[in-house]
Amino acid sequence: MTLDIGAARDDGDVESFARLADEVFFGGRSSFRMRYPAAFSSGNRENLMVARDGARVVAGVASYRARLRLAPTLVLETAAIGAVCTAPDYRGSGVSTQLLEMTRARAIEEGVHLLLISGTGPLYQRLGGREVGALDELHARLDELPDRSDPYNRHEQPEAALVDACWAAYERQTVRFERARDEFAVLLAGHLRPFENETAALLTSPHGDGYAVVRTGMEGSERVGFLVEHAGDVDRWLPIAAAEARQQGCDRFFTRLPTRPGSWQGRVEETPMTGVIALADAAAAAGLIIDHLNQQAGAPRWGIDARGDDVVLHADGRVVLEGDTGDLLPFLWGGPGREPAPWRLPSFRSDGLNFL
Numbered sequence: 001m002t003l004d005i006g007a008a009r010d011d012g013d014v015e016s017f018a019r020l021a022d023e024v025f026f027g028g029r030s031s032f033r034m035r036y037p038a039a040f041s042s043g044n045r046e047n048l049m050v051a052r053d054g055a056r057v058v059a060g061v062a063s064y065r066a067r068l069r070l071a072p073t074l075v076l077e078t079a080a081i082g083a084v085c086t087a088p089d090y091r092g093s094g095v096s097t098q099l100l101e102m103t104r105a106r107a108i109e110e111g112v113h114l115l116l117i118s119g120t121g122p123l124y125q126r127l128g129g130r131e132v133g134a135l136d137e138l139h140a141r142l143d144e145l146p147d148r149s150d151p152y153n154r155h156e157q158p159e160a161a162l163v164d165a166c167w168a169a170y171e172r173q174t175v176r177f178e179r180a181r182d183e184f185a186v187l188l189a190g191h192l193r194p195f196e197n198e199t200a201a202l203l204t205s206p207h208g209d210g211y212a213v214v215r216t217g218m219e220g221s222e223r224v225g226f227l228v229e230h231a232g233d234v235d236r237w238l239p240i241a242a243a244e245a246r247q248q249g250c251d252r253f254f255t256r257l258p259t260r261p262g263s264w265q266g267r268v269e270e271t272p273m274t275g276v277i278a279l280a281d282a283a284a285a286a287g288l289i290i291d292h293l294n295q296q297a298g299a300p301r302w303g304i305d306a307r308g309d310d311v312v313l314h315a316d317g318r319v320v321l322e323g324d325t326g327d328l329l330p331f332l333w334g335g336p337g338r339e340p341a342p343w344r345l346p347s348f349r350s351d352g353l354n355f356l
Ligand SMILES: CC(C)(COP(=O)(O)OP(=O)(O)OC[C@H]1O[C@@H](n2cnc3c(N)ncnc32)[C@H](O)[C@@H]1OP(=O)(O)O)[C@@H](O)C(=O)NCCC(=O)NCCS
Pocket: 024, 059, 084, 085, 086, 087, 090, 091, 092, 093, 094, 095, 096, 097, 098, 118, 119, 120, 122, 123
C-alpha cells in the first residue's frame, strides 16, 4: 500500500482529516472542527500533516503554532501537537511516526523551540519527548464545596466589547500564549458553542478583572461542569465556576490546573495525560532562558554549555543540571519542586491543540 504523505493540500483534506479524528477520538459523536476551529481551519492547512489513500485521509497529525510568553521579556515559539490518529486498518506500519517526524522537522525549520503535547507512549518518546509532570485535576461533588462566590455576569454570546475586555484580562497574565485579538475571539467562540445537552457560558465580573469559561455536559446520568479556562485570580474564579455549574444543575465539577490553588476544598488527582515533550531546538530555547535569567539577576550568573546533545547548565559556578537536551524540559517546566525555573508553563487549555 502506498500512501501519499504531506501537508493538507486543500479544504477537502482538512475535512477528511477532521472526519477521521472525529471517528477515532469521539466515535463520530463530536467534532474536532467545532472544538478546535483555529487548528482545523484552511489557514492552518500547512500544519496539518496527512497520509492519503486516494482522496481519503487515513492518518494525520495536527499542529498549531503559538508563542508562549513565560515572562514579560521571554517568549518561546511552540508548536502544539494533537489529533494524532491513524485509521484502524492502516495502523502498525509506521505512518504516525513518519507524520510526527515530518511535523517536528518542519517546526525546527521554522524556529520552533518547543513541541507541546499531552500524551504519553512510545510514539512521543521516539521524538525525544519527556514527560515533565502532570497537571492537577481538581474534582468535587458540588455538595462538598462551599456555596460561596462573588457575583458574576453570564454571557452565552458576548458582544465585541466584552470579548475585548476578556482579551485584555488574558493579556495581563504573565505566563500565556500570545494571541492576537481576532485569534482570541475565534478560540472563545469555539468554547462557547455547546453540543446537544450541553451549556457553555462566559462569566465575567462587574470589576472587569478576569473571566471564566464554563461548560457543562452529561457523563452517564450526571451533569458535570468544567472550567475550561480563566484569566485572573484562580481563588476568585474557581468558586465562581463552581457556582455556575451548580446553577446549571450539575452534580460534579472539575478542571485542570498547573498547581493546586490554596482555596480548593475538593479532591486533587494528578493526570498523567500531560507532558511537554521534545525540545525542537534546545540550544536556542536554553539560550533565551539563560539571557532572561541573567537580565533578571542583573549579572551573568547563569550559563550553559551545549555540545551536540549534551548540556550542562550552571549558576554561580555550580552545576544545576547535567544531561542531554531532554533534561532541560523539567527545568523549563519549572515550579515548586522543579526549581530553578521561576515560572510554570500554563495549563494546557484552549490555546491550541495541546490538551487533546
Ligand atoms: C496511536 C496511533 C496514532 C499509532 O498510529 P500508527 O500509524 O499505527 O503508528 P506507528 O505505526 O508509527 O506505530 C507507533 C506506535 O503505535 C502503537 N501502535 C501500533 N499499532 C497500534 C494499534 N493498532 N493500536 C494502538 N497502538 C498501536 C505501537 O505501540 C507503536 O509503537 P512501537 O512501534 O514502539 O510498538 C494509532 O494507533 C491511533 O490512531 N490510536 C488512536 C488515537 C490515539 O490514541 N492517538 C494518540 C493520542 S495521544
